Amino acid sequence: YQQPSMPRKFHLGMFEIGKPLGKGKFGRVYLAKERSSGFVCALKVLHKSELQHGKVEKQVRREIEIQSNLAHPNILRLYGHFHDPKRVFLILEYAGKGELYKHLRREQRFPEWKAAQYIAQMAAALRYLHKKHVMHRDIKPENILVGIHGEIKISDFGWSVHAPNNRRKTLCGTLDYLPPEMIRSGHSDNYYNEKVDLWSLGVLTYEFLVGEAPFEDEAIMTQRRIVRGEMTIPPFVSPEARDLIKKLLVLNPDDRLALEDVQQHPWIVKHCVKGERAAMREASSKKR
Numbered sequence: 574y575q576q577p578s579m580p581r582k583f584h585l586g587m588f589e590i591g592k593p594l595g596k597g598k599f600g601r602v603y604l605a606k607e608r609s610s611g612f613v614c615a616l617k618v619l620h621k622s623e624l625q626h627g628k629v630e631k632q633v634r635r636e637i638e639i640q641s642n643l644a645h646p647n648i649l650r651l652y653g654h655f656h657d658p659k660r661v662f663l664i665l666e667y668a669g670k671g672e673l674y675k676h677l678r679r680e681q682r683f684p685e686w687k688a689a690q691y692i693a694q695m696a697a698a699l700r701y702l703h704k705k706h707v708m709h710r711d712i713k714p715e716n717i718l719v720g721i722h723g724e725i726k727i728s729d730f731g732w733s734v735h736a737p738n739n740r741r742k743t744l745c746g747t748l749d750y751l752p753p754e755m756i757r758s759g760h761s762d763n764y765y766n767e768k769v770d771l772w773s774l775g776v777l778t779y780e781f782l783v784g785e786a787p788f789e790d791e792a793i794m795t796q797r798r799i800v801r802g803e804m805t806i807p808p809f810v811s812p813e814a815r816d817l818i819k820k821l822l823v824l825n826p827d828d829r830l831a832l833e834d835v836q837q838h839p840w841i842v843k844h845c846v847k848g849e850r851a852a853m854r855e856a857s858s859k860k861r
């Protein structure tokens with residue numbers, strides 16, 4: 574992987590700012606080009622006032638510290654950061670095909686070969702993260718981007734921490750992806766580890782194949798269905814895919830399928846070789 578020859582000290586004048594790419598919760602992201610090298614990247618602009626107001630400075634510092642030290646083809650790179658009196662700037666890898674959840678909404682649901690390839694890439698990225706004792710804790714389609722070659726890239730490490738951890742995550746946004754052990758409140762031993770990402774990988778597999786999350790419901794019902802593991806898998810999902818989902822959506826974190834076993838699972842193996850051919854068929858049909 575050729576490291577771009579980027580200097581270590583950055584400032585805004587070094588970049589030509591392009592079109593807005595979208596906005597996260599605390600900032601906007603712009604297409605940008607580093608003037609001297611022509612290197613294209615995504616510049617995330619965070620306003621210090623908003624970070625202070627939202628009490629998320631610590632979280633942003635952690636996001637920077639964690640993501641700067643990661644280098645994996647399925648994890649969005651953070652090349653550097655800098656700030657001016659009012660703003661913090663994150664220099665991020667530009668993902669050429671944008672946000673995965675938009676592709677999922679447009680296609681309703683992914684064919685099994687594509688879902689299997691994505692889950693294989695997620696498992697590889699999570700193995701890399703867990704080896705560094707980092708757990709993402711917020712795996713969902715909205716936090717995944719697609720690179721120019723169709724590969725997926727986990728982004729938004731705002732919720733990632735070093736495992737293990739028993740800090741209460743102030744629940745905001747969707748509960749759909751939260752594992753039971755993060756929902757069970759009140760227990761002082763509310764202690765969870767990177768196996769929370771295995772549960773989310775199961776939810777992601779389900780959502781790729783079905784087009785909606787397994788425990789989707791209004792809030793309180795979702796929580797109840799999660800802690801009871803109540804979900805039904807529609808009949809059009811193949812038996813192999815069903816088997817993998819059931820081995821990840823297990824209430825006891827220690828009984829969830831390990832990532833290396835996910836990568837060896839028959840559903841993954843079956844599609845990740847033939848899946849290549851299907852991916853090439855799809856690519857060539859787009860070119861015609």
Ligand SMILES: CC(=O)N[C@H]1CCN(c2c(Cl)cnc3[nH]c(-c4cn(C)nc4C)nc23)C1
Nearest residue numbers: 594595596597602615666667668669670671
């Ligand atoms: C929470 C958050 O930051 N969400 C998004 C906004 C854009 N951003 C991107 C980031 Cl951080 C990196 N690369 C991106 N590429 C795109 C994009 C590409 N196309 C063709 N369309 C889009 C959109 N967006 C990004 C992350």
